[in-house]
Amino acid sequence: APPVDRAEAVATPIHAIQGSGLASPLAGSTVVTEGIVTARTADGFFLQSAVGTQDNDPATSQGLFVFTGAAPSGQAAVGNRVRATGLVEEYIPAGNPHQMPLTRLANATLEVLSSGNPLPQYAIPDRAELSPDSDADALERYEGMRFGFIETMQVVGPVEGDYVETSGQTTANGVYNIVHLAYPRPFREPGLPLLDAVEPPAGKAIPRNDGNPERVRVDSAGQLGAVPTDYLNAGDQLENIAGVLHYRDGAYTLLPDSTSIFQYAVGNPGIAVPPAAERQFSLGWMKMRRLFDDINDPSRAEPVMTPAGYD
Numbered sequence: 001a002p003p004v005d006r007a008e009a010v011a012t013p014i015h016a017i018q019g020s021g022l023a024s025p026l027a028g029s030t031v032v033t034e035g036i037v038t039a040r041t042a043d044g045f046f047l048q049s050a051v052g053t054q055d056n057d058p059a060t061s062q063g064l065f066v067f068t069g070a071a072p073s074g075q076a077a078v079g080n081r082v083r084a085t086g087l088v089e090e091y092i093p094a095g096n097p098h099q100m101p102l103t104r105l106a107n108a109t110l111e112v113l114s115s116g117n118p119l120p121q122y123a124i125p126d127r128a129e130l131s132p133d134s135d136a137d138a139l140e141r142y143e144g145m146r147f148g149f150i151e152t153m154q155v156v157g158p159v160e161g162d163y164v165e166t167s168g169q170t171t172a173n174g175v176y177n178i179v180h181l182a183y184p185r186p187f188r189e190p191g192l193p194l195l196d197a198v199e200p201p202a203g204k205a206i207p208r209n210d211g212n213p214e215r216v217r218v219d220s221a222g223q224l225g226a227v228p229t230d231y232l233n234a235g236d237q238l239e240n241i242a243g244v245l246h247y248r249d250g251a252y253t254l255l256p257d258s259t260s261i262f263q264y265a266v267g268n269p270g271i272a273v274p275p276a277a278e279r280q281f282s283l284g285w286m287k288m289r290r291l292f293d294d295i296n297d298p299s300r301a302e303p304v305m306t307p308a309g310y311d
Helices: 014-018
Strands: 030-041 044-048 063-067 081-091 102-114 146-148 153-155 161-164 169-172 175-180 216-219 237-239 242-248 251-256 263-266
Touching (some): 014 030, 014 063, 030 063, 030 102, 030 242, 063 242
Parallel strands (some): 063 102, 216 251
Antiparallel strands (some): 030 044, 030 081, 044 063, 153 237, 161 169, 175 216, 242 251
16 A cells, blocks of 8 residues: 555544444555554554544444554553554454454554543443344444443353463463353354354255354453453353453453453352262262373373472
8 A cells, every 4th residue: 555644644533444344444555543542452552533533323333453563652552642554454363264354453653642531431232232143243343442341241161271281380361251141151052153264065064153142252361461360250240341342362352441340240159069869879070181290201292290290
């Protein structure tokens, strides 16, 4: 795309960049846009239209992710109103082609127009947009915007994390998934994912599942400086969780603000096993396939644990 003279260019509103569909009508173009910085991540920041610059079309988002590839500079401080010039991209990671594109601004240069601006209000989705019958892109119109829930949301699985086999240590990464309390905990339906980029063989009637569009992914450590939540489990209930809505890892992902009011409504204490009646017994199991010791067996390709990890 040809270079843009920022001194003469008229800013393109964020909603015009986002458009009313999945892909930007300006993809591949270099544009100048303006907005308030609302959140910062390890690889970029979010811009949102200032009050009075939005359009009246509910199908267009007022937020935009600006990709920097590393922690953004001080010019992109939260509350700054900036003028950004960059390339509009529809990004799908090479390692995960089975997802919708993320509209973003890349290779951007910034000019700070003012600081200390109030942040836009959180957008609140209606219940229908969070239902199992919603479309896979039902939350697209909020992509990049400040976004939150005022109704109770239910955690559908434990916080994800990483496990180092050699040391036996686990670390929570703060990622979990939630649905509206009015809807049941989702399970994966049969068939290929709706967004699977691989077509089934000709003549094979393989069903497609919808990928559970009611599920919202939460990355509690998604914003710079955030501390990952590590204690949530399936069945826990949350209220008043808010932040900015991203799209990553094939799901609409909420990056909570540290200043949002987070209420832990109800914990899941677990269900006790009932006492066994006459001629009954209880069964329990544990997967023991990947248990190792601290001795290196050269005949096996296996992790060798540290003595402390083995203890």
